[in-house]
Amino acid sequence: MNVRFLESFVCVAKLGSFKAAADMLHTTAAAVASRIATLEEQFGVRLFERDHRGVLLTRSGTELEPYAEKMIELQTRMFNAIGDPDAFSGMLRIGVIETVAHTWLPDLLSRFAQKYPRATLEIGSDLTPRLRDDLLRGTLDFAILSDEITPGFIENRRIANLAMRWVGSPSLARQFPAGAPLGFQDLAKHPIISFYRESGVYRNIAQSAGASIDLRISFFSSIGAMIDMARSGFGSSLLPVAVMQQDLLDGRLVPLDVTPAPAALPLVASFRMEPASPLAEALVDMARASCEDFIANSPCDVLAR
Structure with a gap:
């Protein structure tokens, strides 16, 4: 049995469309339909029902899907186990x-x-x-x-799961109250440097701050630019510890103890x-x-x- 035909079957089952499966497999809808027809002929059953809502698995198709997925996975594992890397x-x-x-x-x-x-x-x-x-x-x-x-x-x-920390320049850190965790009301006194609006980091900031605190947020898509801005004293930033280790060790950036603690x-x-x-x-x-x-x-x- 041709494993590529099973791959086409799984793609159609997942996407509910011959065209979408063809786009995913970099082929034509006619080629995908031909592969499905060959499988149906080999098994002697219909695998899909086609109506105005799209393509739906039949009972036989539903039973075949987990077996097809295992066959595809087995092919990949076989390649990785005995295939010649060269x-x-x-x-x-x-x-x-x-x-x-x-x-x-x-x-x-x-x-x-x-x-x-x-x-x-x-x-x-x-x-x-x-x-x-x-x-x-x-x-x-x-x-x-x-x-x-x-x-x-x-x-x-x-x-x-990487650790995230709030940081700022030494000059900025000295402007925050000492000896107690900072809240977002403290951070709000200065600009905040954040990843882009659609990022999980920004969602973390927005959810932790709540709607009652008006934050002045500048958005960036470059970690390098964010680190440069934080070093300059422009504002505080939430960054992965992994990307700013040398700055923390050299004292160019200082950890800020902010409550609640940021998510990983x-x-x-x-x-x-x-x-x-x-x-x-x-x-x-x-x-x-x-x-x-x-x-x-x-x-x-x-x-x-």
């Missing part, structure tokens, strides 16, 4: 959030290059919402994000469950190993507790 010469398109790009991405790329010397990586760094959209559209095979992706054809694996920053590896990315499972293991090594060798405590 034989893979394709391209893997990956995207990462800026926190990863500033920390352990170089180590991950080195690990990948050593194991798959003939493979090509196309790498981009962007915001989580954009990376999520690219993964769903099929222009990325693999991404490391700060949120999980919910559609059924995306697999999510948690890598780590999740790192989630997400990949498309299709054979266009047979190395995704291996890349997850490499990402986890690179992250663990970075954490173990960090001079500061970068993990959320």
Whole structure:
């Protein structure tokens, strides 16, 4: 049985559309329909019902779906277990959030290059919402994000939960009351430097502050720019400890004890469950190993507790 036909079946089942499945698999709706027709002929049953609402699984189709998913997973595991790394010469398109790009991405790329010397990586760094959209559209095979992706054809694996800390310059820290945790009413006396509005970091700030406090927030999509602004004394900022360790050690940035404590920053590896990315499972293991090594060798405590 052709596993690619099962992949087409699973895509149609998840997306409810031959066209959407074709777009995801980089083929035509006619090709997908032909694969489904072949499967139906082999099994002797109808797998989908088609009506004005779209494409729906039949009872037989519903029974087939978990078996098809296991067959696809088994193919990937078989490739990773006995496949010759030198034989893979394709391209893997990956995207990462800026926190990863500033920390352990170089180590991950080195690990990948050593194991798959003939493979090509196309790498981009962007915001989580954009990376999520690219993964769903099929222009990325693999991404490391700060949120999980919910559609059924995306697999999510948690890598780590990174500690977040409020920080400011030494000159700014001296302007806050000493000896007690700060509240958002204290932070509101100065500008706040935040990630973009759609980010989980900003949601964390907004939810913790509540509607009663009027915060002066400047939004950035660059960690480097946020750190520069915080160093200058412009305002306080909520940042991953992992990206500002040297600034904390050198005293260019000072931790601010703010109540409530900020939520952790999740790192989630997400990949498309299709054979266009047979190395995704291996890349997850490499990402986890690179992250663990970075954490173990960090001079500061970068993990959320």
